[in-house]
Amino acid sequence: MSTIPAKAFGTEAPDAPLKQMNIQRREVTAKDIEIEILYCGVCHSDLHTARNDWGGTVYPTVPGHEIVGRITKVGSEVTKLKVGDYAAVGCMVDSCRTCQSCEHDLEQYCLNGFVGTYNGPDKHLGGRTFGGYSEKVVVDEHFVLKVPANLDLAAVAPLLCAGITTWSPLRHWKVGKGSKVAVVGLGGLGHMAIKLAKGLGAEVTLFSRTPSKEKDALDLGADTVIISTDDSQMGSVKGKFDLIIDTVPYIHDVNPYVATLNISGTLVLVGYLGGLEPILNSVPMILGRKSVAGSLIGGIAETQEMLDFCGEHNIVSDIEIIQMQDINEAYERLLKSDVKYRFVIDMASLKG
Ligand code: NAP
Ligand code: ZN
Ligand code: ZN
Numbered sequence: 589m590s591t592i593p594a595k596a597f598g599t600e601a602p603d604a605p606l607k608q609m610n611i612q613r614r615e616v617t618a619k620d621i622e623i624e625i626l627y628c629g630v631c632h633s634d635l636h637t638a639r640n641d642w643g644g645t646v647y648p649t650v651p652g653h654e655i656v657g658r659i660t661k662v663g664s665e666v667t668k669l670k671v672g673d674y675a676a677v678g679c680m681v682d683s684c685r686t687c688q689s690c691e692h693d694l695e696q697y698c699l700n701g702f703v704g705t706y707n708g709p710d711k712h713l714g715g716r717t718f719g720g721y722s723e724k725v726v727v728d729e730h731f732v733l734k735v736p737a738n739l740d741l742a743a744v745a746p747l748l749c750a751g752i753t754t755w756s757p758l759r760h761w762k763v764g765k766g767s768k769v770a771v772v773g774l775g776g777l778g779h780m781a782i783k784l785a786k787g788l789g790a791e792v793t794l795f796s797r798t799p800s801k802e803k804d805a806l807d808l809g810a811d812t813v814i815i816s817t818d819d820s821q822m823g824s825v826k827g828k829f830d831l832i833i834d835t836v837p838y839i840h841d842v843n844p845y846v847a848t849l850n851i852s853g854t855l856v857l858v859g860y861l862g863g864l865e866p867i868l869n870s871v872p873m874i875l876g877r878k879s880v881a882g883s884l885i886g887g888i889a890e891t892q893e894m895l896d897f898c899g900e901h902n903i904v905s906d907i908e909i910i911q912m913q914d915i916n917e918a919y920e921r922l923l924k925s926d927v928k929y930r931f932v933i934d935m936a937s938l939k940g
Contacts, residue, residue, distance in 0.1 A: 589712060590615040595938050596722035597912050598650035602640040605916045606721070608938070609648060613726045614712045621668075621732050622661035623675055628720035629654025629745040629905070630931035631776060632837050632859075633679075635919050637707055642861060645707055652720025653679040653705040654748040654932075656741050660724070668729045674741065676733040676895070677725060678748035679885045681705050681717060685730070693889040695731075721912065723938055733892055736899025743904035746776060746930040747895060749885065750905065754781035754833055755894040756886035757856045758788060761831045765789035770825070770832045772816070772845060774801045775922075777835035777858060779906060779929035782808045784894070785833075787901045793825065795832075795845065798925065808906070808929075822848070827876075835859040842880065846872050854879040905930045911937035 591612035599606045616622050634651030636642055655677040659669055669675055682703035683695040690698050703709060706719030719725075735744055754777055763769055767790040771781040774796050785792045786809035793812040794805040802813045814821045825848045832845055832855040842864055845855055849872075857880065868880060886894065898904065906929045910918050918931045 591713065592724075594722050594724045596650045596718060597915060597938065598648045598718070598721065599638050600648050602638070602645070606638065609650070611650060611718045611722065612713065613724055616661050616663045616726055617712075618663040618665040619728050619730070620663045620726050621659055621666055621675065621729050622724060622726045623655070623657040623677065623732070624660045624724050625655055625657040625720055625722060625935045627656050627742045627745045628652040628933045628935060629749065629776075629907075630910075630915070630918055630922065630933065631749045632922060633749070634719070635922055636837070638919070646716045649707055649716065650718035650721050651706050652722065652933075653677070654745040654750070655705070655720035655725060656735060656745045656748070657725075657935075662729075666729045669732060669734065674735040674737075676735050676744065676748050677705060677720070677727050677731060678733065678752060678891055679705055680888070681708065681727045681731050682711065693887040695887050696885045721915070721933065721938075723935060731888060733888070733895055736895060738899055738902070739904050742909060742932050742934070743907050744895070744898075745932050746780065746905035746907065747898055748891070750776040750780040750930060751784065751898065752886035752891045752894050753777055753858055753883070754835075755784050755897075756890055757831070757833055757858065757883040758785055759890065759893075760883065761854055761856070763788050763790050763831060767791070767831065768829050768850065769793070770795055770829045770845075770848065771810075772832060772834040773836045773859065774798070774805055774929070775835060775925060775927070776905075776930045777833075779808055781833045781835065782810050783903050784897075786810075787897065787903055793829070804928065816844070827851075829853055831856065833858060839865055841866055843869050846878055846880065849876065849878045852877045854881055857882045905932075907932045909934050913937060
């Protein structure tokens with residue numbers, strides 16, 4: 589298969605800094621779209637993958653799955669978009685399209701495994717897929733999204749992961765006017781969860797470890813902020829929430845949050861992957877029909893629904909634009925929760 593070279597930023601090992609490298613992209617096939625990447629958001633999952641926190645990273649790896657850009661080439665059978673249009677790509681670039689999940693627009697739960705935008709099995713070129721820290725990407729049109737024309741392009745990028753990952757549970761658990769929603773952790777996912785839940789008409793509370801984020805949370809639309817290390821504040825919201833979206837990336841005690849769920853309420857883990865410690869106590873769950881659940885990004889149709897909703901409600905991410913060359917420093921700041929509230933790479937910096 590013929591390929592085209594592309595500049596990218598990636599890493600060769602879990603403890604090595606990211607640096608410039610050259611990768612190959614496939615020439616467009618009949619259903620493919622080639623996108624010149626203009627902006628790419630920086631998700632905590634990029635850092636987890638670069639540093640092999642979850643195991644399974646194949647090096648070299650090029651992270652980045654919050655991609656927006658302009659279409660530079662389309663295959664002969666592409667109908668969704670055309671050359672010159674703005675377009676976006678999120679966390680997936682392929683799936684089997686035939687299994688029960690794919691048939692129900694749940695490509696993220698593809699029974700044969702979806703292909704991640706990075707570190708996924710590349711069926712065209714072999715090896716692993718390379719993500720959005722790159723000047724271009726080639727993706728099947730099914731996995732390319734339309735960008736609402738009225739939104740700031742750079743600030744749209746984080747919607748492709750942080751946005752859809754919080755939108756999907758809000759929709760699945762039918763959040764609407766009058767729902768009481770809480771969000772744990774004010775980072776990239778957390779700040780989008782507040783904006784989207786508010787947009788759907790919910791009353792929104794933020795749980796944070798960080799008192800200095802209180803004013804920001806209120807400005808982002810939260811009605812209440814609870815400092816999670818303060819027992820009396822935690823006690824004040826006992827039994828309150830219909831849905832809690834927990835975005836914390838590392839192991840933490842979930843039990844205090846279960847206590848704040850209303851009868852039949854659900855706490856959805858979207859951040860931490862792994863065993864819980866201390867162990868989850870089933871007593872409050874049984875006595876209150878409460879659930880602890882998980883959720884993974886969202887399907888392609890649901891991602892387009894979220895983008896259209898954001899267009900209608902003028903919702904974008906709060907971003908700090910960085911140069912590609914600043915990515916290693918950005919990861920260190922991400923680890924210290926020092927970002928308001930998403931880094932977005934201006935990809936022109938890679939071309940210069
Ligand atoms: P982020 O911007 O770093 O935000 C995480 C927030 O969690 C921080 O701002 C902080 O908020 C809180 N936090 C961080 N470390 C903590 C700790 N040790 N204990 C308690 N709270 C802590 O990260 P993100 O990009 O939003 O991603 C969050 C997680 O979601 C990552 O693990 C990422 O891999 C995962 N993710 C999952 C999916 C999915 O499909 N399920 C999709 C995308 C990302 P406060 O300072 O307010 O406490
Ligand atoms: Zn992500
Ligand atoms: Zn499938």
